[in-house]
Amino acid sequence: MLLNRLVRxxxxxxxxxLVFAAFVGPNLLLFGIFTYYPLVQNGALAFSNYNLITxxxxxxxxxxxxxVFGSTQFSKIxxxxxxxxxxxxLLLLALGLMVALLLNQKLRGRNVARSIxxxxxxxxxxxxxxxxxxxxxxxxxxxxxxxxxxGIPSPKWLTDPAWAMPAIIIVYVWKNLGYATVIFIAGLQxxxxxxxxxxxxxxxxxLDRFWHVTLxxxxxxxxxxxxxxxxxxxxxxxxxxIMTKGGPVNATNTLIFHLYELFFVQSSAGRAAVxxxxxxxxxxxxxxxxxxxxxxxxxxx
Amino acid sequence: xxxxALSTSSDQRTTATNRRVWQxxxxxxxxxxxxxxxxxxxxxxxxxxxxxxxxxxxxxxxTPQLLPLNPNFDNFGKAWRAAPFDRFYLNSFITTLLGAGxxxxxxxxxxxxxxxxxxxxxxxxxxLLLLALMVPEEVVLVPNYLTIAGWRMVxxxxxxxxxxxxxxxxxxxxxxxxxxxxxxxxxxxxxxxxxxLRTLLSVVVPVAAPAVATTALLSITAKWxxxxxxxxxxxxxxxxxxxxxxxRLLDQEGNTEWGVVMAATLFVIVPVMLIFLYAxxxxxxxxxxxxxxx
Numbered sequence: 001m002l003l004n005r006l007v008r009x010x011x012x013x014x015x016x017x018l019v020f021a022a023f024v025g026p027n028l029l030l031f032g033i034f035t036y037y038p039l040v041q042n043g044a045l046a047f048s049n050y051n052l053i054t055x056x057x058x059x060x061x062x063x064x065x066x067x068v069f070g071s072t073q074f075s076k077i078x079x080x081x082x083x084x085x086x087x088x089x090l091l092l093l094a095l096g097l098m099v100a101l102l103l104n105q106k107l108r109g110r111n112v113a114r115s116i117x118x119x120x121x122x123x124x125x126x127x128x129x130x131x132x133x134x135x136x137x138x139x140x141x142x143x144x145x146x147x148x149x150x151g152i153p154s155p156k157w158l159t160d161p162a163w164a165m166p167a168i169i170i171v172y173v174w175k176n177l178g179y180a181t182v183i184f185i186a187g188l189q190x191x192x193x194x195x196x197x198x199x200x201x202x203x204x205x206x207l208d209r210f211w212h213v214t215l216x217x218x219x220x221x222x223x224x225x226x227x228x229x230x231x232x233x234x235x236x237x238x239x240x241x242i243m244t245k246g247g248p249v250n251a252t253n254t255l256i257f258h259l260y261e262l263f264f265v266q267s268s269a270g271r272a273a274v275x276x277x278x279x280x281x282x283x284x285x286x287x288x289x290x291x292x293x294x295x296x297x298x299x300x301x
Numbered sequence: 302x303x304x305x306a307l308s309t310s311s312d313q314r315t316t317a318t319n320r321r322v323w324q325x326x327x328x329x330x331x332x333x334x335x336x337x338x339x340x341x342x343x344x345x346x347x348x349x350x351x352x353x354x355x356x357x358x359x360x361x362x363x364t365p366q367l368l369p370l371n372p373n374f375d376n377f378g379k380a381w382r383a384a385p386f387d388r389f390y391l392n393s394f395i396t397t398l399l400g401a402g403x404x405x406x407x408x409x410x411x412x413x414x415x416x417x418x419x420x421x422x423x424x425x426x427x428x429l430l431l432l433a434l435m436v437p438e439e440v441v442l443v444p445n446y447l448t449i450a451g452w453r454m455v456x457x458x459x460x461x462x463x464x465x466x467x468x469x470x471x472x473x474x475x476x477x478x479x480x481x482x483x484x485x486x487x488x489x490x491x492x493x494x495x496x497x498l499r500t501l502l503s504v505v506v507p508v509a510a511p512a513v514a515t516t517a518l519l520s521i522t523a524k525w526x527x528x529x530x531x532x533x534x535x536x537x538x539x540x541x542x543x544x545x546x547x548x549r550l551l552d553q554e555g556n557t558e559w560g561v562v563m564a565a566t567l568f569v570i571v572p573v574m575l576i577f578l579y580a581x582x583x584x585x586x587x588x589x590x591x592x593x594x595x
Binding site: 013016017019020022023024026027028030031033034035036037038039041042045098099102103105107109110111113114115116117118119120122123124125126127129130131132133134135137140141142144145148174177178179182183185186206231234235237238241242256259260263264269272273276277279280283284287 | 323327328330331332333334335338339341342343344345348349352360361362364365366367407408410411413414415418419420423426429430433435436437439440441442443444445446447448463464465466467468469472497522525526528529532533543544545547548550551557559562563566569570573574577581582584585588589590
């Protein structure tokens with residue numbers, strides 16, 4: 001009797017496990033092949049002189065690290081990545097918050113405006129980059145058309161080292177502003193009304209309410225935005241490759257573009273792997289900061 | 302006594318008026334922001350449309366105008382002939398269908414298994430998926446290229462689709478959603494003798510339709526817009542997807558035919574725009590909810 005029951009339970013469990021394996025297996029298998037294993041392989045590649053064309057390589061110790069970190073352009077690339085990320089994140093936070101605050105009232109057509117603002121987020125970066133090359137064109141572009149009647153010459157946006165980075169940042173912020181705004185509006189709507197009423201009863205003015213109710217209430221959403229925006233700005237490749245190819249004279253060369261350049265222009269898998277590791281470590285640090293922060297929030301809540 | 306009473310009531314009146322003035326200003330600022338937003342997004346879009354409708358003569362004039370003088374559709378025909386756009390469309394459709402299809406199916410089955418199928422150490426499997434969320438495709442680009450090259454899949458559809466076919470973020474979203482479903486619903490189906498696959502298809506997916514739709518839309522737009530991987534893994538013109546294909550219309554010497562190129566970018570943008578117009582509330586609300594609920 002008992003044995004029969006045990007066998008029956010075991011058989012049922014066995015069947016559940018099979019279903020589990022069938023449902024989860026393909027996804028996990030693909031992650032194994034194209035996510036986990038490549039991380040290990042990256043580690044090995046970083047110490048080899050693997051060549052894409054000859055498809056062979058040997059262990060060469062730290063040579064790839066020396067070449068990558070020792071190159072004269074590398075500090076420029078790090079600085080570019082830092083400037084691009086910091087300025088983009090700050091602009092997105094400031095503009096996104098401003099627009100969200102203004103749109104977060106009972107206005108006619110507010111949802112339409114929100115969707116319009118959001119639309120560039122879902123469009124192909126490649127197409128947006130092409131459109132903006134035409135807008136920035138110093139001879140036939142929109143900005144030229146606007147500035148000409150005023151007698152102001154248009155900057156040579158994409159061919160002038162001083163203007164290329166600002167141009168890339170403008171396009172990136174333009175594409176992602178809707179995302180930041182939508183998240184901020186959601187954050188604003190999650191702040192309980194009673195907090196505002198309580199502050200008002202206590203005689204707090206509009207500015208006080210902003211500093212002591214709105215901003216603290218937004219802090220989780222703001223943190224989420226900072227992290228997701230930093231991570232996605234590290235991955236901004238399509239805009240840079242199409243608009244400037246990292247130039248002029250490395251003015252817009254960032255880590256992700258450098259990775260591409262090392263692999264597909266210089267055919268050096270090893271050096272590209274070194275940059276991939278650096279990029280990965282930076283991203284893990286940013287993600288861990290988020291996890292730490294979320295934990296703290298849970299503990300103190 | 303009377304004086305005091307008077308002064309307080311007039312004070313109250315001024316604060317009331319002040320608040321009223323503040324409210325009106327705030328609303329006016331709100332409408333101004335709306336107009337600004339529409340201009341900021343609308344002007345580049347208008348520039349694309351007008352560029353696509355202009356003749357070369359207007360585009361390369363020394364005094365460019367915002368609106369085309371005599372709009373015509375010649376650029377669309379020229380753009381279509383400038384590159385094998387029929388192939389680009391076909392390639393984009395196939396890779397999006399296969400890539401997003403695989404992602405959606407695996408997101409639904411994985412999330413279902415993680416919530417409703419009994420398995421020891423189920424949470425460890427979940428952690429394994431969460432870890433994958435932290436590895437962006439750019440980091441594993443080089444090894445994946447070598448793997449695909451080793452399988453002789455460079456410049457093939459499986460080569461474009463396979464490395465991006467697994468899905469962590471959508472699985473995560475759906476798992477959170479499935480956990481909010483009442484267990485009685487699933488138990489009732491199971492008692493009725495439905496297997497897991499039937500329960501999944503006829504109970505869970507219909508109930509979770511909004512979440513599945515959001516995941517599907519995000520997945521479809523991401524695949525349609527993908528640039529870096531298809532750029533690397535395709536080597537001939539007839540295997541390019543739309544985003545990669547149009548970027549090759551740009552002239553490296555700077556003599557780009559802007560009218561033709563603007564018409565071509567519309568080929569890429571319009572399908573996604575139509576889906577978005579139809580489903581924008583879904584997408585926007587879905588993304589917002591993800592951020593607030595964490």
